[in-house]
Amino acid sequence: SAVISQKPSRDICQRGTSLTIQCQVDSQVTMMFWYRQQPGQSLTLIATANQGSEATYESGFVIDKFPISRPNLTFSTLTVSNMSPEDSSIYLCSLAVSQETQYFGPGTRLLVL
């Protein structure tokens, strides 16, 4: 199976700043996704990162707040913009190596003060 890495693994940020999270895969994949896991909660899909085009966002998430890049088939970034304490979460990227199964990265733990 593919190896997925995320940077940074954790960060503490001040409100009003932005953080860019990187997701790197060791093989080319078509579908990549970004999820948020708020403290004590389940996973919520933020968006699908499409290679060569704009990301597809789920209801409740907007590009201005969570801009996503997908420059090639092995890499994607998620930026959390103008952060507030409510953005404190684990952010996970995932990929689909088959039509139905997703595999997840180790996550980025973000704390906003």
Add this chain to the structure above:
Amino acid sequence: AQSVAQPEDQVNVAEGNPLTVKCTYSVSGNPYLFWYVQYPNRGLQFLLKYITGDNLVKGSYGFEAEFNKSQTSFHLKKPSALVSDSALYFCAVTAGTASKLTFGTGTRLQVTL
């Protein structure tokens, strides 16, 4: 709309005893069902999946799950629990498209000596 219910926030089991973590689902069409495990300060790890075929599927670390179409359930089981199985377990469902994976709220499994 598709949904997943994990009715137990926490399951407590003594080491060596069998364990069951419950999951029921709702989806239009044939379900694709998954179990993931999240260890402390780690990302999600894929355990097993049901796509089609035998209702009993086997996965990693000795876990198995039984698909029951009439009860719309996909309970996770293990014959003999280990303390190292203590983690957060998520059930997920899709109707066949990896991009529409819906997660349950998670069940914390606590295995004690």
